[in-house]
Amino acid sequence: MILIENVSLSYRxxxxxxxxxxxxxxxxxTALVGPNGAGKSSLLSLVARLQPxxxxxxxxxxxxxxxxxxxxxxxxxxxxxxxxxxxSRLTVRELIGFGRFPHHQGRPGALxxxxxxxxxxxxxxxxxxxxxxxxxxxxxxxxxxxAMTFCQGTDYLLLDEPLNNLDMFHARQLMRSLRRIADEAAxxxxxxxxxxxxxxxxxxxxxxxxxxxxxxxxxxxxxLTEENMEAVFGYRxxxxxxxxxxxxxxxx
Amino acid sequence: xxxxxxxxxxxxxLLSVLFFMLAGLRGNIAFVLGLRGLKLLALLQVALSIAVxxxxxxxxxxxxxxxxxxxGLDALYVFGQTALVFLLGGLGYASxxxxxKFGMEIVLMVALAMALLWPMLKLRMDMGLMLLMGVxxxxxxxxxxxxxxxxxxxxxxxxxxxxxxANFNALRTDLTLLGAIMxxxxxxxxxxARHRLDVIALGRDAATGLGVHWTRSAAxxxxxxxxxxxxxTALVGPVAFFGLLVVALAERVVKTQRHAVLxxxxxxxxxxxxxxxxxxxxxxxxxxxxxGVVIEFVGGLVFLILLVQGARK
Numbered sequence: 001m002i003l004i005e006n007v008s009l010s011y012r013x014x015x016x017x018x019x020x021x022x023x024x025x026x027x028x029x030t031a032l033v034g035p036n037g038a039g040k041s042s043l044l045s046l047v048a049r050l051q052p053x054x055x056x057x058x059x060x061x062x063x064x065x066x067x068x069x070x071x072x073x074x075x076x077x078x079x080x081x082x083x084x085x086x087x088s089r090l091t092v093r094e095l096i097g098f099g100r101f102p103h104h105q106g107r108p109g110a111l112x113x114x115x116x117x118x119x120x121x122x123x124x125x126x127x128x129x130x131x132x133x134x135x136x137x138x139x140x141x142x143x144x145x146x147a148m149t150f151c152q153g154t155d156y157l158l159l160d161e162p163l164n165n166l167d168m169f170h171a172r173q174l175m176r177s178l179r180r181i182a183d184e185a186a187x188x189x190x191x192x193x194x195x196x197x198x199x200x201x202x203x204x205x206x207x208x209x210x211x212x213x214x215x216x217x218x219x220x221x222x223x224l225t226e227e228n229m230e231a232v233f234g235y236r237x238x239x240x241x242x243x244x245x246x247x248x249x250x251x252x
Numbered sequence: 253x254x255x256x257x258x259x260x261x262x263x264x265x266l267l268s269v270l271f272f273m274l275a276g277l278r279g280n281i282a283f284v285l286g287l288r289g290l291k292l293l294a295l296l297q298v299a300l301s302i303a304v305x306x307x308x309x310x311x312x313x314x315x316x317x318x319x320x321x322x323x324g325l326d327a328l329y330v331f332g333q334t335a336l337v338f339l340l341g342g343l344g345y346a347s348x349x350x351x352x353k354f355g356m357e358i359v360l361m362v363a364l365a366m367a368l369l370w371p372m373l374k375l376r377m378d379m380g381l382m383l384l385m386g387v388x389x390x391x392x393x394x395x396x397x398x399x400x401x402x403x404x405x406x407x408x409x410x411x412x413x414x415x416x417x418a419n420f421n422a423l424r425t426d427l428t429l430l431g432a433i434m435x436x437x438x439x440x441x442x443x444x445a446r447h448r449l450d451v452i453a454l455g456r457d458a459a460t461g462l463g464v465h466w467t468r469s470a471a472x473x474x475x476x477x478x479x480x481x482x483x484x485t486a487l488v489g490p491v492a493f494f495g496l497l498v499v500a501l502a503e504r505v506v507k508t509q510r511h512a513v514l515x516x517x518x519x520x521x522x523x524x525x526x527x528x529x530x531x532x533x534x535x536x537x538x539x540x541x542x543x544g545v546v547i548e549f550v551g552g553l554v555f556l557i558l559l560v561q562g563a564r565k
Contacts, residue, residue, distance in 0.1 A: 045457075048460075050456075050461070069465070070464060071463035071464075072463075073463065074461065074462055074463025078461060079461045081457050081461075086454060094510075098454065098458075098462060099462075101447075101462045102462055105447060105448075106446070106447020106448070106450070152462070
């Protein structure tokens with residue numbers, strides 16, 4: 001369980017998060033939605049200890065993120081950042097292999113190598129495995145980064161806009177993979193999503209944020225109402241029911 | 253493939269060492285070998301510390317063009333030498349206890365490096381801002397040094413000149429043993445961290461996500477860098493472009509940035525260039541030029557080529 005208590009964050013006196021309280025139990029997919037600048041990415045990077053906490057506390061399975069050894073956390077929690085910049089020149093296989101680093105500390109065993117191969121297959125990257133990351137298209141690079149995050153094999157996955165640059169086929173495939181690990185392996189995914197219909201179709205819970213606050217929180221059917229969406233996004237969105245799921249006509 | 257290339261580099265390095273030790277051997281052979289051996293030891297140590305420190309520095313700063321000298325470390329060294337001559341006079345400077353002076357130089361340079369880095373680590377200061385600080389401090393020390401040099405008498409100025417340029421002929425062999433121990437300890441730490449270095453090269457956020465304590469690792473590595481630079485500068489004087497030259501060459505030969513390969517490759521290239529170059533200048537060209545000048549010239553060219561290549565990308 002990830003417990004976020006009274007977390008606020010400001011950057012040069014500009015408030016980014018204001019008193020967030022959230023409890024995310026183990027298992028299932030939680031989608032964070034909201035307009036640009038709502039604080040979704042900041043919240044994820046605080047949970048993943050990429051930024052120091054200013055106020056409040058965050059714990060993962062009872063371990064406070066600011067004092068627990070980084071390696072222990074890396075075995076429980078993996079994060080995919082929005083700006084997937086890779087500083088060094090690596091092949092796809094090498095990059096995905098780094099996902100196993102928290103477990104083997106530089107000496108990969110047979111299990112680690114097998115998991116890397118499985119991730120290559122799962123994300124359609126086997127044919128690209130010896131290509132250098134800087135020669136890939138944006139979508140292919142995004143898939144390699146997602147594969148690396150999956151490969152870390154953690155109970156909690158924090159994904160910041162994982163569908164960036166992905167085509168429809170691979171976006172659907174990624175969401176289905178997440179659904180599968182949530183259902184079969186009881187792993188937990190927390191995803192920042194801009195495509196709200198993906199959230200409606202795959203998430204168990206939607207947390208809608210605006211201006212550093214949680215506006216609504218609950219199962220998709222309860223959150224995705226015209227009133228709530230107007231409060232979050234600032235305009236009226238028509239919502240239809242298609243195949244038993246709410247479908248937002250957000251582009252009209 | 254990388255292993256075979258590493259073997260090739262090893263052969264080249266061994267050949268340069270053999271050439272350095274055996275070329276033009278005559279007279280009292282035991283005496284000559286002893287003298288050359290001591291000099292070789294100092295050269296090896298300089299090659300090791302500059303190659304390793306440059307690789308570490310480039311990994312931590314995620315920049316393939318920077319070298320530790322950009323942090324103003326060599327400028328501080330020259331300033332320190334000038335200040336000593338200014339305070340003690342040429343004769344007083346020459347009669348200083350070598351070991352004591354060496355120790356003080358190293359402590360001072362490590363202290364400066366940490367003073368530069370501490371704010372960055374505490375305030376999560378931007379790496380670019382910190383490097384700008386390093387460049388600015390470098391200018392400050394160079395200007396102070398120039399001011400002091402103007403106020404010196406010509407004899408003392410000649411002493412300063414001797415101390416402020418890289419000199420591979422007048423090595424401080426008296427300090428070799430102390431320096432060798434420090435270098436080996438520092439290099440052993442780097443070798444143990446080679447897998448962690450690969451992860452650190454991914455960048456701060458990715459490394460943190462993979463369980464590396466970034467602040468602690470970066471501080472430790474930069475401390476190692478400053479110790480290595482201090483040792484090599486105290487031994488031969490400042491060399492700005494040597495590290496850049498050997499790491500760029502090594503990277504192109506082994507074609508990987510994995511530290512388990514890159515670190516030894518850079519060290520072997522450094523040995524080949526330094527020991528081989530010194531031997532060629534001494535025996536084939538009759539000491540026509542000083543190695544420091546040649547290395548800085550070639551290294552400067554490589555620096556420009558890297559800049560142009562980077563701009564084209």
